Amino acid sequence: MHQEMAREVNQLLSRIFAQRRHSGRTDLEAVESALRAALHQAGATALSELLQYQAPAPDQRQLPCPCGHHAQYQELRSKPVLTVMGRAQISRPYYLCSHCHQGQFPADVELDVKDTEVSPGVRRMLAVVGAAAPFDHGRQQMEVLAGLEVTTKAVERTAEAVGGDIAQGEQREIQRAIQLDLPIVVDAPVRILYVQMDGTGVPVVKKETVGRQGKTDGQPAHTREVKLGCVFTQTKWDKKKGYAIRDPDSTTYTGAIETAEMFGKRIYLEAWKRGWSRAETKVVMGDGAEWIWNLAAQHFPGAVQIVDLYHARQHLWELARKLYPNAEVNQKVWMKAHQRRMLDKGKIERLVGALRSIHSANPEVREKIRTEADYFERNAERMRYPKFRRQHLFVGSGVIEAACKTVIGSRLKQSGMFWTVRGANAIVALRCCHINGRFEDYWESRRAA
Numbered sequence: 341m342h343q344e345m346a347r348e349v350n351q352l353l354s355r356i357f358a359q360r361r362h363s364g365r366t367d368l369e370a371v372e373s374a375l376r377a378a379l380h381q382a383g384a385t386a387l388s389e390l391l392q393y394q395a396p397a398p399d400q401r402q403l404p405c406p407c408g409h410h411a412q413y414q415e416l417r418s419k420p421v422l423t424v425m426g427r428a429q430i431s432r433p434y435y436l437c438s439h440c441h442q443g444q445f446p447a448d449v450e451l452d453v454k455d456t457e458v459s460p461g462v463r464r465m466l467a468v469v470g471a472a473a474p475f476d477h478g479r480q481q482m483e484v485l486a487g488l489e490v491t492t493k494a495v496e497r498t499a500e501a502v503g504g505d506i507a508q509g510e511q512r513e514i515q516r517a518i519q520l521d522l523p524i525v526v527d528a529p530v531r532i533l534y535v536q537m538d539g540t541g542v543p544v545v546k547k548e549t550v551g552r553q554g555k556t557d558g559q560p561a562h563t564r565e566v567k568l569g570c571v572f573t574q575t576k577w578d579k580k581k582g583y584a585i586r587d588p589d590s591t592t593y594t595g596a597i598e599t600a601e602m603f604g605k606r607i608y609l610e611a612w613k614r615g616w617s618r619a620e621t622k623v624v625m626g627d628g629a630e631w632i633w634n635l636a637a638q639h640f641p642g643a644v645q646i647v648d649l650y651h652a653r654q655h656l657w658e659l660a661r662k663l664y665p666n667a668e669v670n671q672k673v674w675m676k677a678h679q680r681r682m683l684d685k686g687k688i689e690r691l692v693g694a695l696r697s698i699h700s701a702n703p704e705v706r707e708k709i710r711t712e713a714d715y716f717e718r719n720a721e722r723m724r725y726p727k728f729r730r731q732h733l734f735v736g737s738g739v740i741e742a743a744c745k746t747v748i749g750s751r752l753k754q755s756g757m758f759w760t761v762r763g764a765n766a767i768v769a770l771r772c773c774h775i776n777g778r779f780e781d782y783w784e785s786r787r788a789a
């Protein structure tokens with residue numbers, strides 16, 4: 341085998357040197373690519389050699405079967421495996437249980453290629469490219485970066501399988517956390533810990549929205565909401581201007597298309613891992629969405645609750661436009677009075693009073709005024725912005741809003757994409773795992789299992 345490999349590479353080198361003598365120049369890119377291909381070829385040959393298993397000895401031709409009976413050795417069977425060196429062939433013993441007709445390949449389990457024709461090394465690569473970019477883009481990256489030809493479908497299937505495995509691991513962790521009391525981690529206290537939550541729609545295939553109402557009345561839904569949460573810490577603020585400064589590299593993310601109830605457990609576990617129990621000041625932030633504040637009450641009692649200031653302002657703007665359609669100057673004057681003098685100053689009772697005293701002949705406007713007044717009244721304690729600023733806390737939930745775009749939107753909301761819930765959740769889990777810097781740990785722990 342060694343001789344064969346050496347001969348291949350030698351032949352290639354002779355050709356390269358001959359060419360240089362002939363033309364007087366070296367095309368480095370052509371040479372390096374040819375060498376990589378030749379070495380891959382040699383490596384794949386070596387791997388195929390390594391993956392030729394022997395038939396078991398006569399006294400070892402029986403294995404326990406999960407059904408309780410025994411599986412008998414049948415024959416050596418082979419299958420192709422795509423490795424980081426290219427296509428290799430594996431030949432290994434096959435056992436069959438005559439009782440339940442279940443077959444098994446013990447070597448596949450040992451090699452971590454059970455039910456797949458892709459090696460662990462390549463699966464790791466496919467997970468990395470599939471997490472980062474559309475699957476076809478990943479296919480192209482594999483060709484350029486790894487010299488491996490794969491199909492777009494293989495990138496998709498593998499990235500989703502790895503992401504699905506991460507998502508399952510998360511669910512096991514969440515179940516454990518619910519059933520057992522989470523251990524109190526003894527570690528340095530955390531000055532300020534933030535939990536921010538938001539929702540963002542992801543386009544899905546038709547079957548995932550059956551019976552679901554869209555945003556427009558009577559229209560079917562085309563998207564499902566990913567609930568996304570982030571946790572980060574703050575120890576400093578700007579000494580001159582007083583504004584909050586997020587600790588660098590302190591942000592982790594978690595999310596899924598799931599019910600608020602399930603998401604609550606997810607975000608609680610994430611906050612816990614990040615030191616919720618050790619935080620001196622705890623803050624929950626979001627827009628006005630009801631599910632967020634229900635979860636805050638259920639899982640994060642005692643936390644300071646803050647409604648994103650910019651969402652609150654947006655609510656006032658919408659009302660200003662309803663009150664003074666096409667009259668920009670009037671809208672601005674009204675905003676000055678209501679935003680700067682009331683909302684921004686945390687004088688929410690005054691704002692609610694002012695809103696409720698507006699009279700309008702238009703029933704639609706009256707309804708809008710009522711809902712907005714209710715919104716501010718309900719969230720009054722979450723809008724004491726001057727108080728929050730004096731504590732040097734964030735007043736905007738910009739981190740989670742940016743994450744909706746960078747973690748979810750940029751990967752899952754490109755044109756022409758339609759996800760299954762399962763596929764989207766797998767990729768969301770995979771991306772969060774990567775961004776949180778936990779992918780290497782996950783991969784290592786999976787190998788150890």
Ligand SMILES: [Zn+2]
Nearest residue numbers: 405407437440
């Ligand atoms: Zn069996």
